[in-house]
Amino acid sequence: MINQLEQFASDNSSGICPEALEYMIRANQGSVPAYGNDEWTQKATDYFRELFEIDCEVFFTFNGTAANSLSLAALCQSYHSVICHETSHIETDECGAPEFASNGSKLLLAQGKNGKLTSEAIEAIVNKRTDIHYPKPKVISITQSTELGTLYSIEELLKIKEVAKKYNLKIHMDGARFANAVAAMNKSPAEITWKSGVDVLCFCGTKNGMALGEAILFFNKELAEDFDYRCKQAGQLASKMRFISAPWLGLLETGAWLKNARHANQCAEYLENQLLNIENVDLMFPREANAVFVKLPEQVIHALKAKNWQFYTFIGVGGVRFMCSWNTTQLRIDELIDDIKNVTNSKN
Ligand SMILES: Cc1ncc(COP(=O)(O)O)c(C=O)c1O
Numbered sequence: 001m002i003n004q005l006e007q008f009a010s011d012n013s014s015g016i017c018p019e020a021l022e023y024m025i026r027a028n029q030g031s032v033p034a035y036g037n038d039e040w041t042q043k044a045t046d047y048f049r050e051l052f053e054i055d056c057e058v059f060f061t062f063n064g065t066a067a068n069s070l071s072l073a074a075l076c077q078s079y080h081s082v083i084c085h086e087t088s089h090i091e092t093d094e095c096g097a098p099e100f101a102s103n104g105s106k107l108l109l110a111q112g113k114n115g116k117l118t119s120e121a122i123e124a125i126v127n128k129r130t131d132i133h134y135p136k137p138k139v140i141s142i143t144q145s146t147e148l149g150t151l152y153s154i155e156e157l158l159k160i161k162e163v164a165k166k167y168n169l170k171i172h173m174d175g176a177r178f179a180n181a182v183a184a185m186n187k188s189p190a191e192i193t194w195k196s197g198v199d200v201l202c203f204c205g206t207k208n209g210m211a212l213g214e215a216i217l218f219f220n221k222e223l224a225e226d227f228d229y230r231c232k233q234a235g236q237l238a239s240k241m242r243f244i245s246a247p248w249l250g251l252l253e254t255g256a257w258l259k260n261a262r263h264a265n266q267c268a269e270y271l272e273n274q275l276l277n278i279e280n281v282d283l284m285f286p287r288e289a290n291a292v293f294v295k296l297p298e299q300v301i302h303a304l305k306a307k308n309w310q311f312y313t314f315i316g317v318g319g320v321r322f323m324c325s326w327n328t329t330q331l332r333i334d335e336l337i338d339d340i341k342n343v344t345n346s347k348n
């Protein structure tokens with residue numbers, strides 16, 4: 001029997017939200033032109049342009065690794081490098097796809113508090129090597145919200161925009177949890193992307209209630225030249241694209257993209273507060289979106305896993321990550337908290 005209960009491993013674990021499913025079913029009528037030449041795809045891309053208040057180019061891929069790696073490849077040549085945080089997904093969890101897709105662009109890793117790049121760290125990397133023997137920095141990649149569940153403030157984004165301009169660098173934003181950032185910051189999508197210097201955003205639908213499907217938004221349209229061919233060659237041009245674009249339209253038109261993100265963030269806030277009531281449980285990073293990172297004793301981790309609680313321990317720096325999603329419930333959070341209290345007390 002498949003375990004139907006919500007878990008805390010990842011927002012990738014959740015199912016399809018009602019709005020995405022409803023639009024998927026609506027789109028499942030009759031025959032329509034393939035490869036994105038359908039009405040659903042037109043409506044979805046138009047909606048993105050309206051939501052972000054700019055005439056951007058929009059593409060869809062099946063997953064986030066493809067979105068990140070192909071968009072980065074569009075921003076730089078093989079002899080260039082991409083500056084990213086050492087905990088960035090493009091470094092830790094994409095199996096070299098960014099380097100592969102760009103024919104060898106090197107990832108230059110920076111450290112930074114709470115999983116964030118700073119303009120100072122970027123400038124230090126740019127100036128570390130300027131000789132011909134080292135791949136020239138060309139792109140800054142930031143994740144919003146970050147892999148450690150934190151957020152870049154507008155001020156931090158604008159400082160990065162400034163250093164990017166100074167050194168003629170492009171800015172890529174991994175928006176696997178972009179909706180969670182918008183919900184948490186209460187800023188417009190435009191304010192935390194192109195108005196803050198972002199050239200391309202990979203906006204994730206998978207973690208926001210879709211079955212699969214990421215949107216790539218090129219705010220700097222020149223960088224999107226022939227990107228459709230890059231997607232096709234990489235096997236990322238969906239023939240039945242309506243089944244990616246229609247669920248996206250469902251999230252956008254109904255506002256579910258923001259409702260789902262707000263709910264996940266609120267669940268994470270509730271979980272955080274319950275965890276902080278447990279003795280000797282400390283947050284590892286500020287909880288600013290839908291992820292909660294805490295240090296737990298090994299024996300508590302083992303006991304929770306024995307009770308079939310699912311969560312990651314390899315992300316961040318040795319901690320436990322609890323990820324909330326659009327379908328997380330307070331009931332499941334309370335059950336998790338009760339088990340943490342019970343196993344903690346039994347180990348004392
Ligand atoms: C920060 C981040 N970026 C990108 C991705 C995309 O990964 P995938 O290729 O698994 O969709 C993920 C996956 O969860 C992620 O957490």
Ligand SMILES: C[C@H](O)[C@H](N)C(=O)O
Nearest residue numbers: 009010011012093315
């Ligand atoms: C870590 C794993 O690769 C996935 N990106 C997640 O955040 O759940």
